[in-house]
Each structure stands twice: as C-alpha cells, then as structure tokens.
Amino acid sequence: MGDLVRVGLVGVGTIAQTHLTVLAELPWISVDFTVDPHLVVPPPFRGTAPRHYASLANALDEHQPDLVVIATPTDTHADLATLALVRSTARVLVEKPLVHDLASLARLRSLDGDVDVRGRVFTAHHFAFSPEVDWAAERIAEHPEWGPVTAVTSAFYDPYVLRGDQAFASYTSSWMDSGVNQLSMLTRFVTLTALTGAEQADGGATAWCTAEYRSRGAVGTARLRSSWLTGSSSKETTLSFGHSDVEIWIDHTAMTGFAAQESRLLASYGTDGLTPRKVAHYRPLYESLLSDRPGPVLSFDTAATITEIHHATPDVERGIPR
C-alpha cells in the first residue's frame, strides 16, 4: 500500500463505529467513501463527511480505494467481497466470519487465478488481537517447560436475546458469531484440526461444541460454550497444562488474565482501563493489516480453515423460541 491509504467502508452499523475510531487515529488513512443502503445521515470522519453511496457497485464506479472494509450482515460478506475483488484492485478486509456457508467459501476460492484472493482478502478476526490473548500467547511461548495445552474451556455470552430477531439478521446464530471468535482466538495458542461435536439449541441462540487441536506434539479437546440468553456480556477462556499443573485464565470482557501453578500465582495481566475493549482489538488488527506482513490470523488461508471447522455443524432452525 502507498503512503496514503484510501479506504471505502461498506456497512455503517455497530462495528463500523470502531473501525472509524481506529482509522481516524492513523494519519495516513483517508476514508474516501461509505456505503449503506439504510443510512440517511452518513457518519463524519475527522469532522468531514466522506461521499456516501447506497451500493458498493456505485461507489466503485467513482473511487479507486486501496482498502475496502466490509462490515455488513454476515450473509452479505461473500457477495460484497467478490464485488470488491472483481471491480477494484483494493485489499479487502471482511468482518468475521468471512462467509456464512461453505458454498460461499468455494465461490471465493474459485476466483483465485482471476484475482489474487489469497493476497487481497483478509478477515477481521479481532479476538485474536485482544491484549489478554496476546499476553497469554507470549507466556506460553516463553514457557515450553509447561508442556502442551492439554485442555481448553471457553464460554462466550452476549446479551443478544434482548435484540430478538435483529440479532439473527446481523449475526445468524450464537455459534456463527461467537464460534468464529473462539476458534480464531484459539489459533494463537494451538493448531485446530477438527470439530468433534456440535449441539446448537434455543433456535441457534446457544451452542456447545468441541474441537480437536494439536499442541506441542499432543492432541487435546477444546470445549466451546456460547449463548445469547443473558442480560450482559461475559467471555472467558481457560487453558490447562496438565503435565505441569499450570492453568491460564483469561477474561476477555475485563481484558485480564493470570497463570497459576496449583496454589501459586505465576503471572498476571491487567490494563490501565482507558482503552475501550473493541478499540483494544482493532488497533493492533489494523497495525498488522497495514504492515508489510499482515499476521497469519488475518489471512484467507486461516479464515478458510476456520470456516471449514466452524461449518462442520448441522444446521439449526433459527430464531429464539417464543
């Protein structure tokens, strides 16, 4: 990318606000246009309003962006990413999950050859950039004597029951939304190999899944719980190192963590409390994306692997039962 990075933002809903906040901190970024068919007043960027369009096709008739950011409902990602790939030369940052089904992944893959899909498509696996995740990954790298990660338990709760059907329209299901965050976060610690169990219940508002992984020559199971049936957000993950009796607990909501060996505290992590959680995820994500070598967790290949593991689940009838 050149000295000035011209950005087009597609979908100006909830998460777009975080993208705009982080992009506004980077002096070499200019947001040239926004796209959203349902927006009457487009948001300002550094005090001025970028050109606004009702469709990405119309925007690409007028602009040559270096980066297109897609922050629209999950089931629109594949079509919009395809349009951006075919009608521009921009890198494309797609919100997670990259696609909503395996057929869409196959369609994106089939473009490779005509356009550089693997070189241009990145997925915003933002949870993998959260500071407590970084902290835990560094501790694990520093301590090979802890041995392999022998068990993982992760529970992600979001209060989307309060949003009713709109939650399903934007995020499809709890597993579609949180499962991808859990799997992409785990790629920082272990190598995921397969989904070994999947139960979705409550019309897709809850899930209980298990995934097999490899860690330092051993094979383990990650237990993944997610649910929208709650009044508040709460997300935690524990990593057990059974050979050394070490455990790491990370609290993704509080952005804190600690490592303990039986009754002894080995290390702990906290923040100064000044940076909002999503900004703390997207700042390092953009730093990585805009560098010469974007991190592997953003890559098309990682997103494809996660998609394949993630979609080894039976379909559920969607909607919270009334």
Ligand SMILES: NC(=O)c1ccc[n+]([C@@H]2O[C@H](COP(=O)([O-])OP(=O)(O)OC[C@H]3O[C@@H](n4cnc5c(N)ncnc54)[C@H](O)[C@@H]3O)[C@@H](O)[C@H]2O)c1
């Ligand atoms: N909300 C979060 O905290 C969060 C965090 C990370 C990732 N995400 C992901 O980001 C995506 C969007 O989530 P959200 O919470 O911002 O949803 P949202 O419903 O708040 O916003 C989506 C926006 O996209 C617009 N839109 C719909 N179709 C469009 C189209 N064809 N072209 C342009 N704009 C279109 C809608 O009008 C809406 O303004 C989802 O895939 C979600 O998984 C959300």
